[in-house]
Amino acid sequence: xxxxxxxxxxxxxxxxxxxxxxxxxxxxxxxxxAKKLDIPQPVLSRHIREFEEYAGGTLFRRSTRHxxxxxxxxxxxxxxxxxxxxxxxxxSVIDHFTERAKKHLxxxxxxxxxxxxxxxxxxEFREKYHSINxxxxxxxxxxxVDLIRANEYDFGLILRPxxxxxxxxxxxxxxxxxxxxxxxxxxxxxxxxxxxxxxEIANYPIIRTxxxxxxxxxxxxxxxxxKNHIDFTLQKEYPNFNTCLF
Numbered sequence: 583x584x585x586x587x588x589x590x591x592x593x594x595x596x597x598x599x600x601x602x603x604x605x606x607x608x609x610x611x612x613x614x615x616a617k618k619l620d621i622p623q624p625v626l627s628r629h630i631r632e633f634e635e636y637a638g639g640t641l642f643r644r645s646t647r648h649x650x651x652x653x654x655x656x657x658x659x660x661x662x663x664x665x666x667x668x669x670x671x672x673x674s675v676i677d678h679f680t681e682r683a684k685k686h687l688x689x690x691x692x693x694x695x696x697x698x699x700x701x702x703x704x705x706e707f708r709e710k711y712h713s714i715n716x717x718x719x720x721x722x723x724x725x726x727v728d729l730i731r732a733n734e735y736d737f738g739l740i741l742r743p744x745x746x747x748x749x750x751x752x753x754x755x756x757x758x759x760x761x762x763x764x765x766x767x768x769x770x771x772x773x774x775x776x777x778x779x780x781x782e783i784a785n786y787p788i789i790r791t792x793x794x795x796x797x798x799x800x801x802x803x804x805x806x807x808x809k810n811h812i813d814f815t816l817q818k819e820y821p822n823f824n825t826c827l828f
Contacts, residue, residue: 764783
């Protein structure tokens with residue numbers, strides 16, 4: 583029995599061939615083994631002959647009715663099972679420290695409103711959960727809703743989710759409550775006030791992002807006046823929030 587030859591040749595043997603050998607030893611039927619491996623039977627037969635050449639002896643006794651392991655085949659079966667068990671364990675250990683083993687968490691968030699909070703929170707999350715890969719994307723509110731509804735992202739971080747609550751297929755959870763702010767130029771008459779009111783703000787012309795470009799712009803601006811039955815003057819609409827500011 584040429585075991586020395588087998589030891590010297592294992593470096594040249596593919597793991598897939600070893601797995602094919604084990605499947606055949608379990609079924610002792612070339613047709614069934616080939617079907618389970620999803621390869622043609624002649625290919626399996628050729629691989630087993632190549633393996634026997636590596637081993638330097640006959641591993642199976644074949645007849646028209648039966649396939650049986652030889653004494654050498656039984657011994658090699660035991661050793662190959664040990665090898666494959668070790669290979670599977672080693673791959674599992676390696677995967678634990680690579681991206682392949684990582685689960686994914688994807689977050690879409692609304693601009694600068696969450697930048698500081700998100701970065702700190704994700705850093706803390708990664709420290710605690712090394713096996714989870716976190717992806718996050720800054721985008722507009724409408725895009726966040728689209729990403730969540732299409733199951734492309736796990737969840738989104740938004741402000742004032744009252745519009746999202748109108749969708750039956752979406753659900754919101756409150757993380758914290760923020761005060762409502764009015765953004766004015768530093769030379770504006772109310773700029774030095776610590777607090778103001780919707781009624782006082784309504785005395786001045788209002789600008790907002792264009793609802794035709796951002797479908798939820800109205801809900802997060804002038805709708806506050808409408809819901810409180812306060813008259814206001816809409817002076818101009820801009821394509822995005824940054825343009826409103828600058």
